[in-house]
Amino acid sequence: MFASLIQFLPVMKGREFKDAMYDGLSKLLKALANPYRLEIIEMLSQGEKSVEGIVQTTSLSFANASQHLQVLKNNNILKSRKVSHYVYYSIVNNDFLAMYQHIVKFSVTEIAELEKIMNRQRDDNKALNSVSLDELETMIRDKNVLLMDVRPATEYEFGHITGAVSVPMNDLLCCLKDFSKEKEIVAYCRGPFCVLADEAVKILTENGFKIRRLDEGYPEWKMKQLEAN
Amino acid sequence: MFASLIQFLPVMKGREFKDAMYDGLSKLLKALANPYRLEIIEMLSQGEKSVEGIVQTTSLSFANASQHLQVLKNNNILKSRKVSHYVYYSIVNNDFLAMYQHIVKFSVTEIAELEKIMNRQRDDNKALNSVSLDELETMIRDKNVLLMDVRPATEYEFGHITGAVSVPMNDLLCCLKDFSKEKEIVAYCRGPFCVLADEAVKILTENGFKIRRLDEGYPEWKMKQLEAN
DNA sequence: CAATTATTCAATAAATTTATTGAATAATTG
């Protein structure tokens, strides 16, 4: 048929794009498809870390961590900067983070096993009378809340919820006298499954403060900010 | 320190969740991270297909296609139903499709190589004076457009843009007399890189009709509908 | 400038993924 001859060029062009598309896409997905690399991404969504920093909080060896980091960097998921003989890695941009959170959100609701653990966690948080991001917003607007970032100081410095004060868990006990027992306190940390805020709630409640935890963490807040624009 | 003992249980629980999370997530991503499987997903986003249907439009052997389909099914990306001795596979649900399109959108803008081909394609479409989804909406509201779905009939039957008529490319030439040369026609197909609509525009323009193509396709329209809710 | 430190590199073995081959299964047709 003549038609198929006429069609030949544009079809080839479509085919060429498709192949480039599927290859490129699968390379990106392959880079993501490893539990350790996902853990690294999760860590770096709190801020930049040196290779040493990553080795400390994962079970990876230096050489292995370095390899995984390079896979992520070569696929444009991470970027790095060198300061003296430390190399600091961080997430390449917010677009990646938005896509990553989209994948996580889907997985958590679709993978039955994860949904179960997730719901258990949510119930626990509810029992602790946690505050949602929306509630927090009204509380901040009404100015009757002290917002406490209980992550390590470096993570606070890299980025934090507007208006929060940095009170790393290590400093918590020695700073007790600085806080009012009248004003409501909200503590937040790395995300819904991070236990730092839970501990802060426990310790401060025992000492007679009015404190609750945020049910989400810094990365979720950041994404919400980005979506609002 | 006492603190680390107290902390032990909740930390373990967080760890347990995290590991389940990273494992589950990386399994899902591994299932996606293959060019052929991505091509299959792309095909099935137009509607269900039998194994034979997939073999015909890819370069895969039966056994190999079947294997890839099972990987996708076991990871809750596809579902299947059996009709006589044909097995029809389809995308498991719209949530997956939304996530998949999110990944594609990110990749296309972030992978330099893809962006280049993408822009070339976009320019070509613009040269053809293509219609956007928003423009189409106004045209439909004003009722002065004939919307033409030029994909195979089975894909139209599985789902199509509201108000479209099915005119598969094979039937196009014999149906010419059924259409008015006064009314504007918009043709659409599988997506921005599908060439079916381009051909329809070419053929009908040569025959004196007023026709343009939609710059997107059925899956993009469907997602837009879902997001609107 | 020798010693130290953080990171990367290169080689390798083990584990996993992939395509191919030929046989098996399960439903349908003559």
Add this chain to the structure above:
DNA sequence: CAATTATTCAATAAATTTATTGAATAATTG
């Protein structure tokens, strides 16, 4: 019910990914 058809299964070889090992590099410190 034997033959046909669409799909799946099981085994295998090749390709890719991963963790480990020990050495190399590049910056800093005493």
